[in-house]
Amino acid sequence: xxxxxxxxxxxxxxxxxxxxxxxxxxxxxxxxxxxxxxxxxxxxxxxxxxxxxxxxxxxxxxxxxxxxxxxxxxxxxxxxxxxxxxxxxxxxxxxxxxxx
Numbered sequence: 160x161x162x163x164x165x166x167x168x169x170x171x172x173x174x175x176x177x178x179x180x181x182x183x184x185x186x187x188x189x190x191x192x193x194x195x196x197x198x199x200x201x202x203x204x205x206x207x208x209x210x211x212x213x214x215x216x217x218x219x220x221x222x223x224x225x226x227x228x229x230x231x232x233x234x235x236x237x238x239x240x241x242x243x244x245x246x247x248x249x250x251x252x253x254x255x256x257x258x259x
Contacts (some may be wrong), residue, residue: 186256188227204241217224223253227235 176223207225208218215223225235227248232238 185226188223188248188252188256189250191249193251195247197245197247199239199241199243199245201241203239205236205237205239207239214247215250220253223248223256
């Protein structure tokens with residue numbers, strides 16, 4: 160049984176040499192029809208967790224913004240600034256990543 164949260168993309172890590180996590184391959188959140196361009200509002204400045212909770216019902220899904228916007232959010236917290244345009248992945252796209 161994994162000790163990682165069920166919403167984490169490292170929920171099923173491989174163990175190397177019985178003590179180290181193997182290399183991690185980040186999942187991709189591909190473009191979908193339900194994606195929306197969103198301008199980050201002041202309430203969410205450096206707080207992707209709060210926006211994730213509002214949109215997806217879980218603050219633990221904050222990382223989906225970084226995966227969907229790697230060209231904008233180099234630092235998923237510090238670059239999550241008021242006025243920055245990002246793409247919000249559709250809920251179905253997020254659920255596909257979380258289920259796998």
